[in-house]
Amino acid sequence: MADDWRNGGFGLYVHWPFCEAKCPYCDFNSHVSKKIDQERWLAAYLSELRRSASETPGRVLNTIFFGGGTPSLMDPETVSSVIDEARALWHPSNDMEITLEANPGSVEAGRFAAYRDAGVNRISMGVQALNDDDLRRLGRIHTVAEAQAAFEIARTCFDRVSFDLIYARQHQTPEAWRAELSEALSMAVDHLSLYQLTIEDGTAFGDRYAVGKLRGLPEDDSAADMYLITQDICEAHGLPAYEVSNHARTGAESQHNLIYWRYGDYIGIGPGAHGRLTLNEEKYATETYLNPQRWLDAAERGGGEKGRTTLSLEDQASEYLMMGMRISEGLDIDRWELLAGRKLSEDTVDHLIGIKMIEHENGRLRATSDGRAVLNAVIRELLS
Template sequence: MTDEALHPFGPHFGFGLYVHWPYCARICPYCDFNVYAAKDRDPSLLVEAICADIRAHRNRMPEHGALDSVYLGGGTPSLLAPGDVERILKAADEAFGVKPGAEITLEANPNDVMRADLAGLRSAGVNRLSVGVQSLRDSALAFLGRDHDADGARASVAQAMRVFRSVSVDLIYARPEQQADDWQNELADVLALGMPHLSLYELTIKEGTPFGLAVGRGQITPMPDDDQADMFELTQDILGKAGLPAYEVSNHAMSPEHQSVHNLIYWQGGDWIGAGPGAHGRVTVGGHRYAYEAHRRPEVYTANVQALGSGWGDAERLEPNAIAQELLAMGLRPASGIDIARIEAVSGRPVSREKIAVFVDQGWVTFDQGVLSLTPSGRLLADALTAQLAS
């Protein structure tokens, strides 16, 4: 049995810290994240609570080594000053250590990029910027409720690339009434920016969001599933030919050095701490895997850290079947796939070779030396295939 089968999850597959900054200057109508209007809030109390929460994790996880990555997401962490980012990273380094050359990512809105002290953020420790461009069409940006225009987006990416070696751009496609030829032209415009990493997400309309309510009123008609599938395949083809192949269902990189270290921790079954209101974590302690979510409301999170020393809300020890299903669902997302022996070691039962053989015959997966991987056509069916294999 391989070492991976003996130890099928945990920090040896990567160890990261996710920091959730919940405030936004404007809340987008498609967003269902744990976010709140920034207004004129003083960030200092929440920054200190996040730092204290990170330090508290050290006591729970005494055997964990240094961090492979830190990811500041949100919300809009680019609203933070470099000094606040430096305080958070210092707390992480004091608590666990941050490996030399570790990936330190900060999500940023284009307008913030143009007015932020990027050199200060780099000096604070950030070495990768993820810019929420979302579109290079002004009409689409207006529909998505963004506060920047296409020219501002282009300028922000150029500015980011002058300061940071690794820059990622987020885009949202499969928008209502979006045409394939216009998306092809938009992708060409994006590729001309020259960034080494792209994250492309089909517009997902969630219940309870303004978009979800608009769909219920008949004001928005989501793109039909078949058209979304066509858009996905077009995207894969264009980016593959442009030298940014998919290394995961929604993520494309120019080379392995620009793949997201932090996201690979999620996909490969590593451990990560979640700090900040509503942040999720997965940690392995004493051979058991725990899932937890920090308190969602910033004021409750801060008060709990001040009173109890921790922002943790609910924590759950995961049962073997839940761990196995999560490893399978996440492990199939990257192009590298997952060793089935890991799934079987956790669940204690075999993954159906008959089902795998059918999926191979259909051209949806490859199965080589125990490693199961999705093919490009299989990526369209990732959730359905996972459900079949987990049953």
């Protein structure tokens, strides 16, 4: 089992925790700061890269992902130095994917060109809505026009550009979402991440919702209609769902996210970053300090990692099932049974196949379109 991670690959996630403003729906580890010492942050990132590489010598690095926060607020020189160091510490794959998340409000042509020259070859843009009123409700600091302009700039610099949209927003109807999604697909996009708005505890939206002040959220049936509309329209435009919330043309899938879903190994550095790492025939879940200043101080002392949890083979089997069932290629049954040390329940599998929630083909188990709509329930049944 020491080499199981090779089924998914090996990636690096770098978390940049700073934003220009905190969005009311966001429960990510993001913070607003007036002053950021980028040289100090770069030194901490490089130190953490070297520490991680000392544990994983000789590995081929498939992907790097700069997430946040708003990584497009990073100096291009910072991004360049992180990429150069990672390339020197591991063996870069011939087709290594290097993604940087960007917000339209922090984009300019020169900055994107500098990221490209630094080695970034894929941009993931947080557009979130193609409606100015909804952008304001979501706390976004850009307009639709700015988002469209930023997308065009990105297209001139990068072959691969994705953007995110949120649906089931306040006062949104299925008809309005259909029109908005069609507009997004007309922008020559080859990858879309499409998320239903969820109200999370601890966010500004969560606080408003708790006291009855977040009005106009769609009813469950309406939100379900929007999910089905999403599947139908994207598939008709040649961007089928390769994961529950992600749609792409063939060959444009996010290779970094596929490492997660295929249950590979990945290093997470930066405040609040998580990882999965196989060392000496054990697999570990890693986590770092959440508070940016605490992480920075700890990294400067030699380690920003908060702790590690050893994952039993049963834990690994459960995580692989939860991840693998999210993607259209599904779960490798032999691999799961090797991790779990037992077979999947034939009765459960037959029942779920019988009600058309899953299908079994060529040694793989995958959710059907109906099953994907209620995936959490399907996963619970398989795990039980």
